[in-house]
Amino acid sequence: MSRFSKTLVALALTAGMGAATAFEGYPGIGRPATPAEVQAWDIDVRPDFKGLPSGRGTVADGEVLWEAKCASCHGIFGESNEVFTPLIGGTTQEDIRTGRVRALAEGGFPQRTTMMKVPTVSTLFDYIRRAMPWTAPKSLSDDEVYALLAYMLHLAEVVPADFELNERTIREVQERMPNRNGMTTDHGMWPGAPASQGGIGNGGVPDVRNVACMSDCKPAVELVSALPEYARDAHGNLAEQNRVVGPVRGQQTVGEAPAVAPAVAEADSAIKAGYDAARAKGCLACHGLDNRVVGPGFKEVVARHRDRADAAAYLAGKIRSGGSGVWGAVPMPPQGQLTDAEVEAIVNWLLSGAKAP
Amino acid sequence: MTNPAFRPGRIRPAPENFLSEEQIKAVAAGRRDFLRSAFLAAGAAMAAPAAMAAAGRGAGDPAILELPEWSTSLGKPVATNPYGQPSKYEAGLVRRQSPGLTRVPGSSVSFTPLQGLFGIITPSGLHFERHHQGWHDVDPNRHRLMINGMVKTEAVYTMDDLMRLPSVSRIHFIECGANTGMEWGNVAVPTVQYSHGMLSCSEFTGVPLKLILDMCGADYKKGRYILAEGADGSSMTRTIPMEMVESGEVLVAYGQNGEMLRPENGYPLRLVVPGVQGVSWVKWLRRIEVGDMPWGTKDEAVHYIDMMPGGLHRQYTSIQECKSVITSPSGGQILLDKGFHNITGLAWSGRGKIVRVDVSTDGGINWKPARLEEPVLSKALTRFNCDWVWDGKPCILQSRAVDETGYVQPSYGQLRKVRGTASIYHNNAIQSWKVSESGEVGNVQVL
Numbered sequence: 011m012s013r014f015s016k017t018l019v020a021l022a023l024t025a026g027m028g029a030a031t032a033f034e035g036y037p038g039i040g041r042p043a044t045p046a047e048v049q050a051w052d053i054d055v056r057p058d059f060k061g062l063p064s065g066r067g068t069v070a071d072g073e074v075l076w077e078a079k080c081a082s083c084h085g086i087f088g089e090s091n092e093v094f095t096p097l098i099g100g101t102t103q104e105d106i107r108t109g110r111v112r113a114l115a116e117g118g119f120p121q122r123t124t125m126m127k128v129p130t131v132s133t134l135f136d137y138i139r140r141a142m143p144w145t146a147p148k149s150l151s152d153d154e155v156y157a158l159l160a161y162m163l164h165l166a167e168v169v170p171a172d173f174e175l176n177e178r179t180i181r182e183v184q185e186r187m188p189n190r191n192g193m194t195t196d197h198g199m200w201p202g203a204p205a206s207q208g209g210i211g212n213g214g215v216p217d218v219r220n221v222a223c224m225s226d227c228k229p230a231v232e233l234v235s236a237l238p239e240y241a242r243d244a245h246g247n248l249a250e251q252n253r254v255v256g257p258v259r260g261q262q263t264v265g266e267a268p269a270v271a272p273a274v275a276e277a278d279s280a281i282k283a284g285y286d287a288a289r290a291k292g293c294l295a296c297h298g299l300d301n302r303v304v305g306p307g308f309k310e311v312v313a314r315h316r317d318r319a320d321a322a323a324y325l326a327g328k329i330r331s332g333g334s335g336v337w338g339a340v341p342m343p344p345q346g347q348l349t350d351a352e353v354e355a356i357v358n359w360l361l362s363g364a365k366a367p
Numbered sequence: 368m369t370n371p372a373f374r375p376g377r378i379r380p381a382p383e384n385f386l387s388e389e390q391i392k393a394v395a396a397g398r399r400d401f402l403r404s405a406f407l408a409a410g411a412a413m414a415a416p417a418a419m420a421a422a423g424r425g426a427g428d429p430a431i432l433e434l435p436e437w438s439t440s441l442g443k444p445v446a447t448n449p450y451g452q453p454s455k456y457e458a459g460l461v462r463r464q465s466p467g468l469t470r471v472p473g474s475s476v477s478f479t480p481l482q483g484l485f486g487i488i489t490p491s492g493l494h495f496e497r498h499h500q501g502w503h504d505v506d507p508n509r510h511r512l513m514i515n516g517m518v519k520t521e522a523v524y525t526m527d528d529l530m531r532l533p534s535v536s537r538i539h540f541i542e543c544g545a546n547t548g549m550e551w552g553n554v555a556v557p558t559v560q561y562s563h564g565m566l567s568c569s570e571f572t573g574v575p576l577k578l579i580l581d582m583c584g585a586d587y588k589k590g591r592y593i594l595a596e597g598a599d600g601s602s603m604t605r606t607i608p609m610e611m612v613e614s615g616e617v618l619v620a621y622g623q624n625g626e627m628l629r630p631e632n633g634y635p636l637r638l639v640v641p642g643v644q645g646v647s648w649v650k651w652l653r654r655i656e657v658g659d660m661p662w663g664t665k666d667e668a669v670h671y672i673d674m675m676p677g678g679l680h681r682q683y684t685s686i687q688e689c690k691s692v693i694t695s696p697s698g699g700q701i702l703l704d705k706g707f708h709n710i711t712g713l714a715w716s717g718r719g720k721i722v723r724v725d726v727s728t729d730g731g732i733n734w735k736p737a738r739l740e741e742p743v744l745s746k747a748l749t750r751f752n753c754d755w756v757w758d759g760k761p762c763i764l765q766s767r768a769v770d771e772t773g774y775v776q777p778s779y780g781q782l783r784k785v786r787g788t789a790s791i792y793h794n795n796a797i798q799s800w801k802v803s804e805s806g807e808v809g810n811v812q813v814l
Contacts, residue, residue: 034582035581036532036582039528040522040523040528040579040582041523042523043514048513051513051596051653051654052654056662057660094470094471094474116678127668127669129682130668133663133664136604137665141500141600141601141665144473147500147602193681193682194680194682195682197673197684198686199684199686199688200608200683200684200686201611201642201685202591202608202610202611203591203608203610208591209608209610211683214718216774217786218777218785218786219777220775222734222769222775224725224734224735225734226732226733228731228732231731231813234813235553235811235812236554236801236810236812237554237555237556237557237810238554241555241556242557244467244557245463245556245558246466248557248699251463251560252459252483253456253457255456257695257702257703257708257709258695258696258808260459260701261700261701263557
């Protein structure tokens, strides 16, 4: 259970933290964890690969999984900027050699992709295993995590098409990570010990020094930026975001102030439940009401299928089992997180016209 | 004392036929600022002069002369609202998202309406939100805290266990490392809610993590780092230095402002890491591991890394450096009138107490000290106030905080010189608000 040697325990005891017997000070509180419990939750993988489970996965395995479970949000090539910032792109063979991503220094790449930034391959393994897929985190087996990561690394041209990632080859991959030399901890914003004392920061020394000048501090005011006119309206009506009493009011920025709140007709509750489910369960991340996001807009879907005799059953089946090819190459994964009642509510809402209530 | 109905306010509503030819031209030209505001804000106030005319000019304020319904009828009984709600007139002061900032609402931010808050405590329902994979309302009886790694006894605690332990209550600010991040390169958002609203301050109640690690026999000699992990889908993880835990500051907290944490803020258990950016205050806290090196997690290797000129990223940036902002008058607001105003704002530092805040009304050429309101606490928001008589001329308001280490909040020019404009995180520059002759306040940047 305990991970370190008797020597370390002895050291800990001599450090004088007063825990000669665990739980002594607070009898009846807490209990030892079982090995199975620790194994169930201790899923982190460190940069030195402590915590890495054994397993294996090939690029080819990963490609199949990727298209089923990842492409709908991240794009077939991990390049999509529709739902999340892109994972892949912006790295070169030269970066793989140097360990510094040149595009970060030179700019010109529209987005900083995950692969441009991440210095440690352990980070990707750890994160995919604990948090992906988005709607079903922790559902991947260790082999699946290896395979998906192998495919991602291949998309970034860090590994070849016939590569197998496993607990041994992942160490070689670390030596090819494009931004492995792109980090520094030489700054004053780490609250622990400085590197000179075994820590990682500079001991808290700030990088910018201002002085509290009180008068005639500069010859003139250099105004370099102001809110563009078009950006004033982008956050709604500011008049409605301030108090109605006090020394100030909010500026009227959008539309007319409603004289009286319009009476909102009570939406049919069953229809509204479908909309609410679609919103809460992430459907709107990929489908707009009117517009395409990753998949088709909901109204397009309704328009195409509404007249089928089996429209309700057809749509329910597509939601439950996913599909591809009807609207384009990006597949929709099965939405197993939805209950039957939710699927039914969403279908009813779709067939009612897919409007926001 | 002036009668408010007759007060010569700069946005006092005027009937349309009072417009000068010039003003009509301005409106026709599409300047849709104070004039329209004036008309639309007029609703209630317009009634007053009319009523006064009816009552006989000079008789007095109808708000006094005509008894309102709340003075002449029976009010509602106790417990009408078992959990009390703000007045319906306060409905504008709510958490809001910044349109276009993120594309997935489950991994997004809502901002605290700093423009309307008083004192230093953020009402729990207005505490900013940042979720990495959505939020849940976690069943407290099924929640567990596990301690593992370099400890003598790896252990499990229920909420019952944790709430039996000796507790402390402390007031601390929490600020997202990306607060003001949209403004690194130029002005991008209109109000202080969006520019600084990933900032809140609460009284947190819980158990010092050190007490729990002591119970488990942590190896403080070798185990110089802890990993904190959440129970949500993202199981968010961050590395925290053991020095902070040993100082007794880091809390395993269940209480917030006298009640349990709100679900959006980590119910039933979160880590409190005073002075450090919000991402380290892991919500729905399920596990603490003691180890001998940092973990390089997603939120310390892909996000929450600060890019410097030259393309190098600073990793494990954690401390929120000294910062302040004037919350009123602030961007998107309009002053009712010239004359006396109270400039009010917030100052804070992740390195300790605020010792001083200076305010400038001329864009930073001259400064005068503001009053710091009690209490002034370490790693908590500090409220400052400064008297000001506005003469109706354009001016630029700024605040500049100094903390107990002597660190002075920097200007945009100073900050950009060292860190460029692509860092995203840890923008603690002096904020400028430009007051125009119309009384409108706008977001601007001054070097």
